[in-house]
Amino acid sequence: MIEHIKEEVLKEIKPSKEEMENLKRKSNAIIGKIWEIIKRNNFPVLEVLLVGSSARNTNLKNDYDIDIFLLFDRSVNEETLEDIGIKIGIETISELNGTYSINYASHPYVNGIIDGYEVDIVPCYKIEFGERIISAVDRTPLHHKFLCNRLNEELCDEVRVLKAFLRSLGLYGSDVKTKGFSGYLCELLILHYGSFENLLKDAQNWKLGKTIILKDIFELYSREKINLKRFDDPLVVYDPVDLNRNVASPLSKENFCKFIFYAREFLKNPSLEFFKDYGKKIEEKLEDRPHGYRLILKIRREDVVDDILYPQMEKLQKSINKAITKNEFVILSSKCFADDKFCYLYWEFLVEKLPKVILREGPPVFDRERVENFLKKYDKVFIKGCKVCAYAERKYSHVVELFKDIINGKFVNISIPKHVNPKNGEIIELDLDKTYS
Ligand SMILES: Nc1ccn([C@@H]2O[C@H](COP(=O)(O)OP(=O)(O)OP(=O)(O)O)[C@@H](O)[C@H]2O)c(=O)n1
Ligand SMILES: [Mg+2]
Known part of the structure; x- marks a missing residue:
């Protein structure tokens, strides 16, 4: 049943071979252009890396960006990194006849459109596993290195089904507006549970503070007795490349609960409907009711x-x-x-x-001093329970x-x-x- 639904969903949301090939071709062309600009200017860039869902085969049809990271050595100062990063971004996109804008996350990066593809070109520091990061985006290349040899074709499809399920419920995205699951979180969850179905089965019984430690970290953690940082979030998924980060920290309590609830609903009655703007439909249904x-x-x-x-x-x-x-x-x-x-x-x-009237509850009668003060403010008082009270105008x-x-x-x-x-x-x-x- 669920197998069949997954197949149907994948037909809808998995990019075709042709789409993926075009994407690869375009990404390679952009990376080629970037190297050309680096060599022409002798810029100190160590690596140019395609990351994110389009590099890992976990993207949804017509709904992804090309994420390219420029890796610099630690010895390069931050100002130079930003400066060169932006120069490379702007020149690349201009020379490929795209349009660009400069955006700001932890530091500036260039976002552009080339032949209809959304492209992010982001400078960061090259760090190794276990090394201290300098800026928040430094983890991204490590995420890629961690995931790309652990996710196989089958798991990638499971990730896609999960993303589609979450997107339909309005829970996909870690931005401040959505407060849901990021793409990277989806990948880690599938890696941990092995499949969409296993994840939902377990999620049915999640409680606030649910904590997930991936197998690889768990082994390291028990071998080296690392003290794991505590997080006060509804869902805690330790980032395998940085144990001081909870990958699920953007997820709100309400969205965590929605996920648990709809996991149960889906498993009770698996249907394709859950993948078709389900969240919007629930809201529409709510419109048809008595209102306050x-x-x-x-x-x-x-x-x-x-x-x-x-x-x-x-x-x-x-x-x-x-x-x-x-x-x-x-x-x-x-x-x-x-x-x-x-x-x-x-x-x-x-x-x-x-109504115009409002009840003012004063202090308990035993608190003599405060009672006297209350009496100075109100003349018609009475006792309700232990308290001195009065009516006033709202x-x-x-x-x-x-x-x-x-x-x-x-x-x-x-x-x-x-x-x-x-x-x-x-x-x-x-x-x-x-x-x-
Ligand atoms: N809240 C976030 C957002 C992004 N990233 C990192 O930045 C990369 C690219 O982010 P983004 O393009 O937003 O997500 P994708 O994983 O590419 O997913 P998709 O584009 O399919 O939504 C992610 O793979 C991840 O390594 C992260 O760690 N945490
Ligand atoms: Mg992306």
Whole structure:
């Protein structure tokens, strides 16, 4: 059953032989061009390496990039490495008639499009297994060296099926927006479990803090008694090339739980449907239900990349959530997303209106000093349980009043991130029958 589904999935998502051959040809041409530029300028580059999924045969049809790494010796200083790295990237892409842009991760690299292929040219230091890294990308060539002789054709297909399953659920990608599984994590999981099916079977029983130590590390670990670093993440997969790194650290708790849940659902009732935009379909189904009161705070987007924008949107929303809860509105759900022009912070509330009255719970009656202070603030008090209490007037009896104060900057307790300022934001009420006026 699952075998059959895997076959069907692979028909859809595995690049054809021809596609892979064209990809190899193109990658070789780019690497040839890079060497030409290195020799022409006498640049101190030790190695040019094709890495990532397209080098390892674990890429999905029409959904990959060509990742090329330029390896420098440790003796080259960082400024020179960045400088030469960018020069090589720009010249290569220009001479092959592509278009490029300079991006920033741990340090700058060049991203471009050549004949429809997305290409990343990234400078890094050449390090050996066990050596200290200088920049985060230095591990990537080692990932490649670790995986390429351990993954065979069969395992590569299992990786592809896993990637397709995760992509369909909206769990594929380690970027700040997705908070899911990276390609490298998929490869390690398949290497560890041997197949997609075995992985899902085990995942059904995962708990928070699930820790995976690959066989190779385990042997080293027990032989040399290495002290493994502890991580406080939902899933811990030690990076075989750097035991101080958890490969699964970008995975959010919610996405970890989604994976466990849908692994069970799939095994209960294996079907191709799980590979066809399953996550979107679940969301669509959820639209068809009774709603609470829904509101969007729409804020003009500043010119920053998603990697910077998303954490800031989330931080702002978290801070607003605190203010909302403090004012006794019940949040059913909240999420944020952005397009080219705007950021959207979305909420659904249990109710949008609350009565004018609010209960102020004071100190327990035994705490004489604090009781006296409470009495100075309120005149009509009463005892509820052990506490002195009073009724007061609520500041915001409609949630929109609270949002109006937020966009007018009257809320001092909300921390405003650098690039997402609710000031001059727009409040959009989605449920017209309940609109505040
Ligand atoms: N969170 C990440 C992202 C990337 N990498 C390293 O960078 C390489 C290239 O990254 P990327 O192109 O994002 O992923 P691929 O593995 O190539 O997967 P795909 O392009 O198919 O999504 C990975 O193989 C891995 O060695 C990593 O270690 N951790
Ligand atoms: Mg890639």
